[in-house]
Amino acid sequence: MRAGTRTGYATWAWVLFFIAFHVYWYLGGRFGHPSPLPEVSFDVFGVVVTAMFVVGAVIPLAAVQSWGRVIPHWLLVAALWTGCAVLTLRGLAGILDDVLRTTGLGPGGLTGLTIEQVTGTAHPGPDIIWSGRATDACFTLGGLLFGLTARATRAPEPPEAQERRASGRAAHTRR
Template sequence: MKKNWPGYASFVWVSVFILFHIYWAFGGRFGLGDASSPIPPLPTSLSEWIYFYVVIIMFAAGTIVPLATIRSWRRYFTRLMIVIACWIGCVVLILRGGAGFVDDFFRSTGLLPNGITGLTYEQTYGDEHISTYTLWSSRAMDGYFILGGVLYGLTAWFYQSRIASLLKSKKNRPHHTNSTNDAG
């Protein structure tokens, strides 16, 4: 488990992430602040539906990838696919959380009243003036995205390290044909 802790941590992170989204889909409000419409409506255009399904696919991949670094799933995914998916998850999550912090910084300082997105608070949250609770809820969410990115990056790095040491040890020993567990 010591070598696999980032994979387990990433799986726990994405599980909590998914559970919160299910909770919000059923009307839960904790973590969203007190804005009047923090949850976007269902998609109405083709591009919104495409985006919706891409996000669902990312949820599924984000759940499977950490498990693939822990279990030996090489018959389903190559090591390279797993590593690339981890690094993509790392970058996407850090960019999402970082963009939220940058957007909030520009809004809070008044340098860009509509942030980097160009959207007003009313367009984003449904209210022209939002509460401190809503701001801090948004910041916590951005921080959670960054935490996920760090965990997926650590998962990729630890997995690559395990693969490298496995390949090195295989290179230095006589050839055996019945390997049972080989780092995924």
């Protein structure tokens, strides 16, 4: 299996993990997210997020499966780089936000919110602190995986190059 193919499947697995945790949280699970999520609503935000989950699950597979060739290469790569940018920016912003609060350089972090406003308590336990850090790291990892998949996604060969390669193989097998 090519490295780009492995990366594409790793990205897809990351998306499935990401979606599974969101479903778990929406069903009331608390692990990794100590406060309950708001109820799912089908407002504009909910529709956009749902669409992002669907596209995020399809695009990494399209990069490594033969059926993905029906998607124009430029669109596939643009979607992968967009996923990379959104996830990386979200992850790194969360990390920087936490560093600013933790070091005291910015008690309000990037958002201007205190730790109490973010977590609901002035003295959050290590489970809440590390859960947030793990979430930020998870977003950053997803961004890295989408970027690696985008980088490894090659444009399809033109038909004449495929024919040359095929005729070269045929000549090699006759020898």
